[in-house]
Amino acid sequence: MAPQVPTIEVPTDAELLQAQADLWRHSLCYLVPMGLRCAVKLGIPTAIHNLGGVASLPDLLTALSIPASKQPFLGRLMRVLVTSGVFAAAGGNGSEVELFRLNPLSRTLVDGVVADDHHIQTSFVLVTTSPHYMEAALGLAEWFKKDVAGPVPSPFEDVHGASLFHESTALLDEEFDAVANDALAAHDNQGMGAVMRACHDLFKGLESLTDCGGGDGTTARAITKAHPHIKCTVLDLPKVIDKVPSDGIVNYVAGDLFHSVPKSQAVLLKLVLHHWSDEDCVKILSQCRNAIPSREKGGKVIIIDILVGPSLGPIMFEAQILMDMAMLVNTRGRQRDENDWRQLFMKAGFSDYKIVKKLGARGVFEVYK
Template sequence: MDIELLQAQVGLWNLTYGYLKTMSLKCALDLGIPDAIFNNGQPMTLSQLHSVLSLPPSKKSHLYRLMRLLAHIGFFIEKNASACSEPVYDLTAQSRLVIEKNDSANMLPYVCCSLDDKWLKSSLYIGDWFMQDSKQNPFELANGCTLWEIVNREPVVKKKFNDAMVSSSCLFNDYIVRYGDDIFKGIESLVDVGGGKGAMAEVIANNFPHVRCTVLDLPHVVCDNPNDGIVKFVSGDMFNYVPPANAVLLKWILHDWSNEDCIRILRRCKDAIPSREAGGKVIVLEAVVGLTSPMISEEPQLLFDMLMLMVTEGEERDENVWKYLFTEAGFSSYKIVCTIGFSSIIEVYP
């Protein structure tokens, strides 16, 4: 058989069964494997891991098969595996990101939210969505309502989603601080639009005390947030009004919305800030498709784009589309300040 045909077959198998990588990750989190290794303080043998997880004796060999795959894809490290010794497992940089006790970079809430049944079920409806002339996205077809409706009416989902949004900021916060001297120079006030619980606004306020930070979000999001701290919370709708400030921050907001809605949001932001000569600007933290940090693949941008197709009316955009949106909203120019992984910080000027 032709070697190219064999390679094609293997590639097709990888695509067909790639979802099992995701399900194996979900299984590892459900079992608490990363936390078990972390709490042990050192790498664990298969027997130790099996014992700590309190799994039935019949599952030990199956646990090895799960760990073998997760080590192969880089989620764990497998050591000392030979015919005469048990394999020993240790954490990698990936698995450390989902350690519950990791306060500085804990992405566990975000990953768990993304692996919720409501999201996973939605992916099965993408083909149906393409064949229907319907405004409902795959998430709505699968769940009978929009993501935002579920978040509004189900307290458990609301908490999981809000915790995920806080978790998603953990790595970006460090970069905002690193590049903040230039970004926040001369800025006395900032509104974080759609800033949720204020995680990023609090980081900005703590590290740049000259910046007064306000979070604008929907009433059900900000109602439980105290207003006696360094961050002020304002209830409102970004489509109608953004409080006045020197600068407006939009982190992972615009990719949720259609081009038309993005232009509406950006126009409200433009109304809220002074002229460029007076220091006014909008700070956008989003992916610019095709633009990534060195050694970072473009693939996550494309996967996130499919997620937006599945769950929202939005998309991940390349620079040409961003330029179009900024121009249509009435801005004069923009600058991509830096790229963080597969996201970028963009300054947009009136």
């Protein structure tokens, strides 16, 4: 008797044609970020801005000085970027000239302008689409197959032998390290204005606050500006604090948040914990807990970080879980849903917490002793 060959359910013709198109989309959608990278490197958002925020293809070809042999191709790049929502467009149906416009996304990529809350995000694009990120992601299957004892290195560490945002990154590639640090600062500063406007009460009545992993003090200075009575301290690594010029407003402390956190009524952890494993987060949170007084005395840890959940709709949810994949591939950290956060707080010995606000992909927590 002939051996039985395993069989499989056959889709309908319509399902099969749709499946093929879906496979194209899922296998080729990396061309969207590659197109975005190209747009940033060519300076397309800035060119459209300089042309008054709206530009035709001939305007762009001239502004970007695209050589004659490549001019027929720019329209196809713009089409994919319009379809994916990087730029807006109007016209282009036969008689009308198609015009490309900036939208809120592409406005974040305009260089050489100053405005409140404008933190240019070009370095974020250049890092997340960099060969180093791509190579780490390409190593994912090999990484899954390899068993290890002890702390699990990220695919980035496996492939490059260096840890992202660590001294070893500069040894791997000095230019990439500089762009990665720039991207981190731009990413973390983005949206702080919205937080300050939406969460004014978060800081009301506080006498003192330590911003743990507060970098160059941008956040602490914004808090002090809105709430001049708060005595703000920034704790960060010596290599960061040593480079911050004293401003007479914020107290800068060089240290290690795993060992000790300066005592204050409130401790802030803004976009810090998602870089760390659960075990490390519990260690950090325990130090923060030691630094604050009881809830009755106004003590609290304020956490501003990604709060994963589908409640804000599929696009925001997809953005959050893509950011989680980025953490998986490139760091030892992760993005967390409310249940994950609750478990961390309880393991670190806190008694209660509340979600004060949901702001886009982020949540603002207050955690009490």
